[in-house]
Amino acid sequence: MAVKVVEPNDYRYKNGKTRSQAGKELLRKAEILDESLVAPGTYRVVYDGKEHTVRYDGSSWSCDCEDQRSRAKGGCKHIWAVYWAMAAGVIEPPEELPKKVKLSGGPKASAKAEVKTEGFVGPQKGQLLTALKLNKNALLKGPTGTGKTVLVREVAKELGYKLGYVAGSESLQDIDFLGAFVKKGDSIEWVDGKLTKAFRLAQKGRVILFIDEINRIPSKHLNILIGVMNPSGGKYTLYNHLTGETIEAPIENLRFIGAMNEGGAYQVHPLDPALMRRFESKIQFYYLPPELEAGLIVKRTGLSKEVAEKMVKVANLQREAVKRGEYDFPLDTASLLNWAEMVVKGGLSPEEAAACTWLYGLVGAEMDGTPNEEQVAGLKKLIETVF
Ligand SMILES: Nc1ncnc2c1ncn2[C@@H]1O[C@H](COP(=O)(O)OP(=O)(O)OP(=O)(O)O)[C@@H](O)[C@H]1O
Ligand SMILES: [Mg+2]
Structure with missing residues (x-):
């Protein structure tokens, strides 16, 4: 624009x-x-x-x-x-x-x-690269902070794709997706949304449209997506019902990548099977194995290997506790990186740094709004035991 x-x-x-x-x-x-x-x-x-x-x-x-x-x-x-x-x-x-x-x-x-670039670590990179090389659309599934967004950026850069980004939410507007008529001065002009922009760019070169948190998007927009992700004659076609315009893009130039979190803790909708089918490749993200996760922390923050390994141990014990229903949210990789940074750059002890980065983010609240005491005590005990 x-x-x-x-x-x-x-x-x-x-x-x-x-x-x-x-x-x-x-x-x-x-x-x-x-x-x-x-x-x-x-x-x-x-x-x-x-x-x-x-x-x-x-x-x-x-x-x-x-x-x-x-x-x-x-x-x-x-x-x-x-x-x-x-x-x-x-x-x-x-x-x-x-x-x-x-x-x-x-x-x-x-x-x-x-x-x-941030240097994604994990087998999902090879899977996504293969999917893209075969012109398959990919759906990235997995818990928060496991590097889905980072991977898409990195791969787009490496393969020379332009990257369009849609931040999925309940309140996604027409102008954020297909586009909308907007008043400018005395006149009304059409303004392209991310989907339309991606189609235009794909007429000239290779584009990935990355739709993050795709399972939070209202069905009105997802229905448009279901319609366009149905290629024929080697092309994707976007028919804009508001302007009457039709835009075509060669399949090899346009990739759709969706990302989503699943599970009871997330406020999301199940994805329509018709849309699910259109993402030919489904790539599952997990938390990294301990040695890789600790290595990532050391590489990114400069923390000692010994402390990083302890942090990862805390995270894995807490993640187990989530599975047992003791906490609602797991300690994710991104939070571990913040924790480590607070120790390295902020000079805090691991206990202090935990208290001002992730600890209170993982506990529920009592009726009066104070944090759930049992959960806070449980997490503090966990840190104490490991360190
Ligand atoms: N496997 C990984 N390799 C490299 N960095 C990672 C990895 N997992 C997490 N990170 C780091 O954690 C942070 C969060 O990653 P990112 O935003 O990509 O997660 P996400 O899966 O997209 O999370 P969400 O579902 O909340 O959007 C980034 O700083 C990222 O570099
Ligand atoms: Mg993300």
């Missing part, structure tokens, strides 16, 4: 020019296509009829134009155009990056900006 020109904040440079003057000028001339939801931190800028790709990783910027490569005086106008658009709130910084754009100083061009 092209970004509309809005006035950036006013601010005066040393040479007397205001930010508005410089910024407005750029925004008037440049058309910015926000691809940050497709490939985090990526923006296409069309300026003077030429198209360039600007990347922002939360601290440094890069552009593929000559200006930036030669570090020409005044820097790169494509980067500045994106910067202005962010500063003015016209486009959002990429989702996983700091929301706040530093207004002082502006962007420093750097040729080294790279999107970081």
